[in-house]
Amino acid sequence: MTKRATRVLIAKPGLDGHDRGAKVIARALRDAGFEVIYTGLRQTPEMIAEAALQEDVDVVGLSILSGAHMALVPRIREVMNASELQDIPIIIGGIIPDDDKPVLQQMGVSGIFGPGTSTEEIVAHINALVDAHNKTSGGVSTPS
Amino acid sequence: MTLADDVLNGSRRALARALTLVENGGAGADEILTALFPRTGQAWIIGVTGAPGTGKSSLVNALAKAYRAEAKTVAIVAVDPTSPFSGGAILGDRIRMRDLSGDSGVFIRSMATRGSLGGLARTTRDVMRVLDAAGYDIILVETVGAGQSEVDIARAAQTTLVVEAPGLGDDVQAIKAGILEIADILVVNKADRPGADNTVRGLRAMLELGHPAAKSQMISHHGQMMKVQSAAHSNDQPLWLPPVIRTVATADKAAGVETGIGELIEAITAHRRFLETAGMADQLERSRMEIELYDRLQNALMARLLATVGEDRLSEILARIQARELDPHRAVLLILEGQEIA
Numbered sequence: 001m002t003k004r005a006t007r008v009l010i011a012k013p014g015l016d017g018h019d020r021g022a023k024v025i026a027r028a029l030r031d032a033g034f035e036v037i038y039t040g041l042r043q044t045p046e047m048i049a050e051a052a053l054q055e056d057v058d059v060v061g062l063s064i065l066s067g068a069h070m071a072l073v074p075r076i077r078e079v080m081n082a083s084e085l086q087d088i089p090i091i092i093g094g095i096i097p098d099d100d101k102p103v104l105q106q107m108g109v110s111g112i113f114g115p116g117t118s119t120e121e122i123v124a125h126i127n128a129l130v131d132a133h134n135k136t137s138g139g140v141s142t143p144s
Numbered sequence: 145m146t147l148a149d150d151v152l153n154g155s156r157r158a159l160a161r162a163l164t165l166v167e168n169g170g171a172g173a174d175e176i177l178t179a180l181f182p183r184t185g186q187a188w189i190i191g192v193t194g195a196p197g198t199g200k201s202s203l204v205n206a207l208a209k210a211y212r213a214e215a216k217t218v219a220i221v222a223v224d225p226t227s228p229f230s231g232g233a234i235l236g237d238r239i240r241m242r243d244l245s246g247d248s249g250v251f252i253r254s255m256a257t258r259g260s261l262g263g264l265a266r267t268t269r270d271v272m273r274v275l276d277a278a279g280y281d282i283i284l285v286e287t288v289g290a291g292q293s294e295v296d297i298a299r300a301a302q303t304t305l306v307v308e309a310p311g312l313g314d315d316v317q318a319i320k321a322g323i324l325e326i327a328d329i330l331v332v333n334k335a336d337r338p339g340a341d342n343t344v345r346g347l348r349a350m351l352e353l354g355h356p357a358a359k360s361q362m363i364s365h366h367g368q369m370m371k372v373q374s375a376a377h378s379n380d381q382p383l384w385l386p387p388v389i390r391t392v393a394t395a396d397k398a399a400g401v402e403t404g405i406g407e408l409i410e411a412i413t414a415h416r417r418f419l420e421t422a423g424m425a426d427q428l429e430r431s432r433m434e435i436e437l438y439d440r441l442q443n444a445l446m447a448r449l450l451a452t453v454g455e456d457r458l459s460e461i462l463a464r465i466q467a468r469e470l471d472p473h474r475a476v477l478l479i480l481e482g483q484e485i486a
Binding site: 004005007026027029030031032033034035036037038039040044046047050051053054055056083084085 | 156157160161163164167168226227229230231232233234235236238239242245246251252253254256258
């Protein structure tokens, strides 16, 4: 009751229609005790930022299989920052070439999970992000 | 500036954070609810309940769009179940509400039940209150896919819609107690499907067999539906007869398919007008407040009592009950009176 439930947005930006991965992850996060806001396919950056804001999520998880991550992720980060969501971390699941990873990480993507990642690894990563955030903001944060 | 001030000034981030605070409970929640309470009581709260798959989310989406067309601001609270095993949840109602994205006059919040069984979460009432204070004209509350007895929504909303779809059960389902009785408006969604006429007929027949009691009687008595009188016994009160409205929530009006949403909005307006002219809106609010006061009093008293008794004492008494040395009834007296009762 007093323990804050961790809320994670799982969204699939872009135009490819393969949402099985996103659903598997959503299910695994549910089984790990998270509240998963699942928004489904073909989300625009604006829709993702809006959902992240309204739902007050701790982490935004993006599933990207289309290869468009270098276009989508910066745009999503930009729109989220414009909505004062710069403190909300982004994690990515999908097929991301090794060369792109450092660039994405520089944009503030905290975790990139390719095929074969265990769900335990993702859960541990999210828990670490939430713990770190709680430490810096002293629990519940209040906008100034 | 406090978080409450930011909420009242229209900050959406502050509103989202306030909702989280309230949902998690505790001292922070109490503080902000106290600050916001004087500003509540303005919104019209519409509950949407019904079995899983009847189209509640799509209907909420369509209603929100219609209210936006009237320039009313809309908040949506969508409740989905928490897993009893992991405590996690998948909140997927936004999938059906993508039409509403990008509209700053709409605020959608998903909630998990977190162990509550009545179709809403324990804190849904408080979440609604924050949205009310934030100035939304209409609050649409979508319950979990409800079966027959998840009737909390009737105590939280001013107008309750019960959504049915064709092909879900025979006429006997329609005369069972529970969820149908709480409807102010019955909606047969997916009305373009075969069997819709039968469903409408079944519901109308149910209404002819006996009208649900005046709602104030249903929801009063300290949060329990103790007494449901038939229409014949409540002549002194004006009676609202729940209309049965057919809708196709996902239909495209532009393609010439009738959605029924216009009729539904009219029915909701008529219900609101009925409650307001009959003076029942005040009366309902009073019983709602009464229920809430008793609920909170009960919880507070319980917490206080348990704190004074202590866990050791409780487990000792529990052991004696299990050993059949003490029966549960006398155990209660023992705890309350603090001594052995012969």
